Structures are given as structure tokens and as C-alpha cells.
Amino acid sequence: MSSTALMLDETVERLLSRHFATAVRGSAESSSTLLAEAIEAGLDLVFVPEDGGGLGAGLLEGAAVSYRWGYHAAPLPIVEMLLLRELKGLGLLADDENAALAVLPTGLNIEQPVLATAVDGEPSVIVVGYAGSGGRLSLAGFAPGNAVQRRSMAGEPLFILETRSVTPLWARETYLGAAELAAKGALLTATAILGMTQRLLEVAIEHVNTRKQFGKPLAKFQAIQHQLAEAAAEHVVAQAATRSAISAYDAGKLKDLSWQSAKMQAGKAGTVVASVTHQVLGAIGFTEEHLLHHYSKRLWHLRDHWGREVELRKAIGSAAAENSDRLWAWMVD
Amino acid sequence: MLNFLSFPDYSNTKEPQDVSELRANVRAFLEEEIQAGTIVPGMQTWTSFDRGFSERAAARGFVAMTWPKRYGGHERTAFERYVVCEEFLAVNAPVGSHWVADRQSGPQIMRHGTEELKEKLLPEIAAGRLTFGIGMSEPDSGSDLSSVRTKAEKVDGGWRIEGRKVWTTNAHHADYLIVLCRTEPKSEDRYAGLSQFVVPLDAPGVTVRPLVNLTGEHELNEVIFDGNVVPDSHLLGKGGDGWKLVTEELAFERSGPDRFMSTFGLLKVLAASQKGRSDDHAKAELGRLIGRLAAIRELSLLIGEKLQAGEPATPIATIAKDLGTGLEQEIPEVARLLMTEAPVRGEPDASGALAFAILSAPCFSLRGGTREILKGIIARELGLR
Numbered sequence: 001m002s003s004t005a006l007m008l009d010e011t012v013e014r015l016l017s018r019h020f021a022t023a024v025r026g027s028a029e030s031s032s033t034l035l036a037e038a039i040e041a042g043l044d045l046v047f048v049p050e051d052g053g054g055l056g057a058g059l060l061e062g063a064a065v066s067y068r069w070g071y072h073a074a075p076l077p078i079v080e081m082l083l084l085r086e087l088k089g090l091g092l093l094a095d096d097e098n099a100a101l102a103v104l105p106t107g108l109n110i111e112q113p114v115l116a117t118a119v120d121g122e123p124s125v126i127v128v129g130y131a132g133s134g135g136r137l138s139l140a141g142f143a144p145g146n147a148v149q150r151r152s153m154a155g156e157p158l159f160i161l162e163t164r165s166v167t168p169l170w171a172r173e174t175y176l177g178a179a180e181l182a183a184k185g186a187l188l189t190a191t192a193i194l195g196m197t198q199r200l201l202e203v204a205i206e207h208v209n210t211r212k213q214f215g216k217p218l219a220k221f222q223a224i225q226h227q228l229a230e231a232a233a234e235h236v237v238a239q240a241a242t243r244s245a246i247s248a249y250d251a252g253k254l255k256d257l258s259w260q261s262a263k264m265q266a267g268k269a270g271t272v273v274a275s276v277t278h279q280v281l282g283a284i285g286f287t288e289e290h291l292l293h294h295y296s297k298r299l300w301h302l303r304d305h306w307g308r309e310v311e312l313r314k315a316i317g318s319a320a321a322e323n324s325d326r327l328w329a330w331m332v333d
Numbered sequence: 334m335l336n337f338l339s340f341p342d343y344s345n346t347k348e349p350q351d352v353s354e355l356r357a358n359v360r361a362f363l364e365e366e367i368q369a370g371t372i373v374p375g376m377q378t379w380t381s382f383d384r385g386f387s388e389r390a391a392a393r394g395f396v397a398m399t400w401p402k403r404y405g406g407h408e409r410t411a412f413e414r415y416v417v418c419e420e421f422l423a424v425n426a427p428v429g430s431h432w433v434a435d436r437q438s439g440p441q442i443m444r445h446g447t448e449e450l451k452e453k454l455l456p457e458i459a460a461g462r463l464t465f466g467i468g469m470s471e472p473d474s475g476s477d478l479s480s481v482r483t484k485a486e487k488v489d490g491g492w493r494i495e496g497r498k499v500w501t502t503n504a505h506h507a508d509y510l511i512v513l514c515r516t517e518p519k520s521e522d523r524y525a526g527l528s529q530f531v532v533p534l535d536a537p538g539v540t541v542r543p544l545v546n547l548t549g550e551h552e553l554n555e556v557i558f559d560g561n562v563v564p565d566s567h568l569l570g571k572g573g574d575g576w577k578l579v580t581e582e583l584a585f586e587r588s589g590p591d592r593f594m595s596t597f598g599l600l601k602v603l604a605a606s607q608k609g610r611s612d613d614h615a616k617a618e619l620g621r622l623i624g625r626l627a628a629i630r631e632l633s634l635l636i637g638e639k640l641q642a643g644e645p646a647t648p649i650a651t652i653a654k655d656l657g658t659g660l661e662q663e664i665p666e667v668a669r670l671l672m673t674e675a676p677v678r679g680e681p682d683a684s685g686a687l688a689f690a691i692l693s694a695p696c697f698s699l700r701g702g703t704r705e706i707l708k709g710i711i712a713r714e715l716g717l718r
Contacts, residue, residue: 005343063341191341201335205715225712226705232335232715233652239340240635240649241628246341251348261624310617317607317620324604328423328597331627333356 004057005064008046012068015041020072025294026155031075035120044081048089058250059184063191070195073294077117077156079188079306083181084119084127092139092174093127100144100159103129103306105182105315108140110164115305116147118157125169126159131178138178140168152305154297182307183259187249189306190242190266196295197235197273203292204228204277224280231269231276238262238269257331260316263307270299335715337648338635352416359420362393367424374425375598375686378693379591380552381427382506384464391461395421396431397439399641404443404451405459411641415590415634422594429503429552434458437585438465438511442531445569445578450531454509467586468498468512468532468556469579476706478513479523479576483558485514485530491565492516492530494558500700504541504554507534512558513579516572527575529582530568536561548692580647586701588636588650593629593657595697596664599690600626602683603668615671622660622667629657648714655707658697665690 015037023030038044046062048054055061062082069078080101087093100118108114108130116126125141132138146166147159205228208218218224241262248254274296278285285292303309323330366372371386390396398414400406421428439458442450457463474480483496494514501510510532517526534541538561544553570578600622607615632653639646668687669676676688698704712718 002343060341067341194340219717225717226708228715228717229708229711232711233656236337236652237628237632237656239338240632243340243342244631257627261627264624265628313617313620314613316624317616320604320619320623321607324608327601327604
């Protein structure tokens with residue numbers, strides 16, 4: 001039993017319930033006050049080592065925060081907030097940098113633009129983490145002027161960096177594993193997604209039990225029941241995969257297949273749950289009149305964030321083909 | 334509603350049991366069987382019958398693993414049993430002789446059988462010497478199981494059975510069937526008045542008739558009961574509580590790796606076909622299937638934990654079976670698109686494995702509860718019915 005995780009979950013629940021009691025969802029003001037409130041509550045210190053004034057907690061404790069964050073579809077990019085603060089706490093990033101972050105489990109591929117996420121307004125640097133020699137995490141800092149600012153589908157700023165023609169301001173090798181940090185971000189993201197799907201399923205079930213058409217609640221139609229059963233099934237299988245990957249991570253026994261599969265399934269759960277919720281809520285859900293869009297837009301964004309689905313699929317498929325003469329042992333040992 | 338799994342799981346801080354030695358032992362045994370030619374990869378399933386294989390597996394302690402020693406069991410954990418099952422399935426071992434008895438009939442007798450019955454049957458199952466079949470479906474009773482008409486009538490010292498059961502796998506090899514019968518006339522409560530009996534198939538008055546399936550094999554059967562009498566000691570439970578019993582039994586039936594690994598043999602062939610090739614699209618499709626399988630396996634492992642702890646597992650077992658059988662059916666679909674071989678019968682090669690999987694696939698989402706019934710159960714758990 002992790003009492004720290006439970007305590008964090010309750011703290012975040014209180015903080016976000018209080019915040020959304022007055023804040024207007026999606027407003028710029030809500031995002032900036034929320035960041036101040038989160039820092040005030042010390043949430044950014046979860047992964048910071050104890051001797052650096054943090055909680056020095058494991059992934060499960062961080063997952064408690066990102067789960068509750070997702071459950072409320074809160075605006076701040078929680079995964080970046082937790083991990084940037086951790087890098088600072090470990091002395092791998094200067095304390096006064098306001099960084100936008102992107103982490104690749106692989107080496108830097110100049111053919112592919114990097115999408116970095118900032119936590120607090122205009123970043124002072126864009127930090128790209130990638131696998132250097134021996135899979136160690138290398139960090140490279142780029143000038144924000146080299147990146148193009150766009151917005152995610154959820155409306156939050158994203159910085160797109162073409163690394164082909166630019167030189168970093170600085171680059172450093174670290175002692176962390178690149179894949180390990182990528183896995184951590186992927187699992188925190190999967191957990192946030194599953195907080196969102198949990199809430200959306202609650203919303204959808206409440207709606208179909210209340211809304212009547214043709215003289216009976218929508219829930220009594222088998223076509224509706226089966227859609228929601230499918231959505232719930234995707235939610236549950238992704239929960240199982242993510243739970244197991246988190247505990248393997250904390251035990252120091254994480255396999256690539258395990259986190260890649262968990263993130264992929266969470267992405268699928270997010271997509272199926274969003275789609276079914278939109279379908280059963282009808283036209284209102286396609287407007288900003290209902291809170292659904294705060295969830296569905298984030299789900300669509302996060303599916304390819306911290307582990308692009310197609311890259312995860314290819315990584316698993318390549319490794320499976322490579323190990324096909326001992327496929328089963330490769331999967332389970 | 335929606336409390337299928339606790340998530341995130343703040344309670345689970347225990348280390349998983351180290352099963353590497355057990356895995357090594359099972360793999361060594363299976364390697365011997367492969368060398369001896371009793372296992373034909375990709376061309377068998379967990380319904381394939383081979384009594385000799387089951388007896389040899391039992392001699393190594395791979396049957397009745399979790400049962401008490403006094404009934405011939407080995408008092409291992411549910412997780413250890415799970416490991417052995419998945420290792421068997423990963424090589425398509427012919428486990429059909431003991432599978433149903435080990436998975437559900439034995440545990441059912443253990444929980445609800447008379448002491449006499451337990452002492453007589455459990456050690457024999459544990460030795461791999463008995464085969465059980467499932468006596469639930471009837472010609473007029475499939476998904477609506479409470480409508481069964483096979484009836485058991487109280488006679489002196491036992492019960493006289495009359496009726497027909499269908500789709501019983503390996504009944505022609507089986508020693509016993511656990512038969513769901515109506516023991517009281519149907520009343521307003523359609524689930525009341527049902528009972529389960531352990532029925533020997535060598536009794537006079539029992540006839541087994543073959544039903545050939547789509548792969549051309551004789552595994553399914555119709556079983557006709559024409560007045561055979563089973564002793565009182567063969568009644569499971571108190572009598573009249575058959576619906577509760579059958580529901581419990583189905584949780585065991587729906588929970589295991591046999592619900593997502595039926596086409597694993599073909600998945601291996603598919604993975605091998607992509608080795609050394611540089612087709613990104615194909616790798617991504619293969620990766621999707623493998624990643625899905627890994628996730629469903631995690632769900633299935635949690636069911637094992639719940640069953641071991643005596644917690645209700647029906648809701649997640651239902652989800653695991655629905656998703657697992659969907660994956661089993663998708664594997665041949667993807668394989669058709671990515672492999673160069675055409676599905677052709679006759680040899681145990683890639684073409685043969687593909688053909689075998691395609692021909693076997695329709696039954697995956699029927700046996701053990703149809704896809705529609707499963708979704709209905711999930712919907713009920715969600716509070717929609």
C-alpha cells in the first residue's frame with residue numbers, strides 16, 4: 001500500500017475540485033493560476049530527490065497525480081511539469097531555465113520534426129532528450145527562435161523544431177537512460193489518459209441512463225449497451241497493462257514491450273472512449289456547451305504524445321520479428 | 334459501476350513470484366514432446382486430444398497444480414498454474430484430454446462435490462487419466478442457458494436423466510460430463526430449479542454422436558441421455574442451485590490464456606515471416622497485434638490473482654474473453670494481408686497454419702459465451718441493464 005500515492009491523489013482531487021469550482025475551463029487565466037496552485041501544493045516535487053527537497057517518490061506516486069489530473073482534464077501539461085522539475089532536481093538542467101521538453105526513446109532523427117511542450121508560457125530554451133551512446137540520455141538545448149509555435153488539438157502551445165539545419169546552444173550527456181525517461185513519460189501519459197477515460201465513461205453512463213428517447217432511457221437500447229461495453233473493455237485492458245508496467249518500472253524490471261504496449265493501449269482506449277462518448281451524447285458533445293470537448297481533444301492529442309502510436313507499433317513489431325524464433329520467451333521472460 | 338479494476342493500484346506493492354525455474358522446467362518438458370513429434374506447432378489447439386501427453390504432463394506435476402495434495406494436487410499458486418497453461422498454449426500442446434477437467438470441472442467438484450466424489454475423481458484427474466466434457470448447451474438452448482430442458486428426476490438412490498446436450502468437445506473421449514439439468518419444473522424465476530450432475534459416459538442409456546467441425550475434425554459431439562441413472566453422490570451443490578454453480582464455473586472457463594492464445598502459433602509464423610524484412614507497415618501491424626496480446630495477458634493475469642484470492646472475477650474475465658477472442662480472430666486476418674503464403678490445407682507449414690486458423694476462428698467468439706452475451710454482461714456491470 002502506497003500511502004504517499006493515496007495522499008497525493010486526494011491532494012490533487014481537492015486542489016482541482018476547488019479550482020474548477022470557480023475557474024473557467026480552457027481560459028488562459030485558469031492555466032496560469034493552476035500552475036501557481038500546483039507549485040504551492042508542492043506537486044512538482046514528486047520525482048525530485050529527497051536531498052533536493054523533493055518527495056523522491058516512485059512512478060506510482062507520480063501516476064497518482066497524472067491520473068487525477070486527467071480525470072479533471074486539467075489544462076497544465078502535467079507530465080512535462082513533473083519531469084522537467086525532476087531533471088532540475090537531478091542537476092541535469094539549470095534551475096532558472098523555463099524549458100519546453102521533448103524526449104525520444106531513440107537517437108535524434110533529423111528527418112522528423114520534434115514537438116516540444118512548454119509548461120509556463122514562453123520558454124527560454126527547447127530541450128530535446130534522445131538516446132546517445134549506450135542508450136544514455138543526451139540533452140540538447142535549442143533556441144526557441146529555431147522553433148515554430150503552433151497549438152495542440154487541445155489548444156495548448158507546442159513548439160515544432162526541425163533539427164536538420166539548426167545547431168543546439170548546448171548538449172550534454174547524462175547518466176540516465178533515454179528509454180527509461182521516455183517510458184516514464186509514456187506511462188504518466190497513459191495514466192492521465194485513463195483518468196480521462198474513467199471520467200468520460202462516467203459521463204456517458206450517466207447520460208444514457210437519464211436521457212430518454214422513444215419513451216425509454218437510451219441505456220435500454222442494446223446498440224447503446226454494446227458500444228459502451230466495448231469502450232469499457234478498452235479502458236480496462238489499458239488499465240491492466242499500465243498498472244503492470246508502472247509496478248515493473250518501480251521494481252526496476254520494466255521491459256520495452258510492457259510500456260510500449262501500455263501506452264499504445266491507453267491511446268486506443270482514449271480514442272474508443274472519446275468516440276463512443278461523442279456518439280451517445282449526440283450533438284451537444286460536438287459543441288463547447290458541454291465539457292466533453294476538453295476531454296476528447298486532449299485524448300486525441302495524447303495518443304501520439306510521449307510515444308507516437310505508429311512508432312510504438314513499429315518498435316514492437318521490429319523487435320518481435322527479430323526475436324521470432326523465440327517469440328514467446330521474448331514476450332514473457 | 335466501472336470498478337472493474339482499482340486504478341492506479343495503490344495497494345499492490347508485492348513483488349511478483351519468481352517463476353523462472355518453473356518456466357524452464359515446462360519448456361524442457363515441451364521440448365522433449367516436440368522432439369518426440371507429439372506437438373505439431375500451429376496445427377493443434379487446446380482442444381486437441383492426446384491422453385498420453387496429459388499423463389506425461391501430470392507425472393511432471395503440471396496438472397491439478399493448485400489442488401490440495403490429498404486429492405493428488407501440488408499446492409502451487411494460481412500464478413504458477415497460469416504460467417504452465419500459457420507455456421503449453423504457446424507451443425500449441427495437445428492438452429485436450431485434461432484441459433477442461435483441470436480448468437473447470439475439477440475445481441467445480443472440489444468446491445461443490447460430495448467427499449465421496451472428490452476422493453474418487455480428483456486424484457484420477459490429477460494423474461491425467463480422466464477427461465471431462467461440458468454439458469451446458471442443448472439443441473434449443475444456447476445463449477439462453479436457463480432454458481435447458483434436459484431433466485433429472487429423483488429415483489431411488491439417484492437421479493434419472495433424460496435429454497440432449499450439444500457442442501460437447503471431446504465427449505467421445507470423455508469419461509464424465511458435468512451436466513446442467515432441470516430438477517424442478519420451470520417457475521417464474523427462470524434460474525431456479527436447475528442442478529449440476531457429474532455424469533459417467535460409459536453408463537447404459539448414454540449415446541455420443543459426432544458433429545464434424547469446419548476444420549473437418551471430429552471434436553464436437555451431441556450427447557443423448559436416455560434414462561441413465563446417476564447416484565446421489567454425483568449431485569453438485571445442494572440441488573436447485575445449478576444456476577449459481579454454472580455461473581461460477583463460467584468464470585473459470587472464461588478467464589484463462591486459452592481465450593487469447595488460440596492462434597498464437599500463426600502469430601509466430603507471421604512474426605518469422607517479417608524477420609530481416611524492411612516493411613514498416615508490416616512491422617507496425619505485427620507490433621499492434623503483439624502489443625495487444627501483451628496487454629490482454631496482463632488483464633488475464635489479474636483474473637488469476639482475483640480467483641486465487643477468492644474475489645469476484647466475472648466482470649474482468651468477461652472483458653478478457655471478449656477482447657481475447659477478438660484478437661484471436663484478427664490474427665489470421667492480418668496474416669492474410671502480410672504473408673506471401675496462401676491459406677492452403679494439407680501440410681503443417683505456414684500455409685497450413687493460416688488455413689487452420691481461418692477455419693477455426695468462427696468458434697472463438699461462440700464457445701464459452703458468445704460475444705453478444707459477454708457484452709450484455711459487461712453492460713450490466715456498467716449499470717445499463
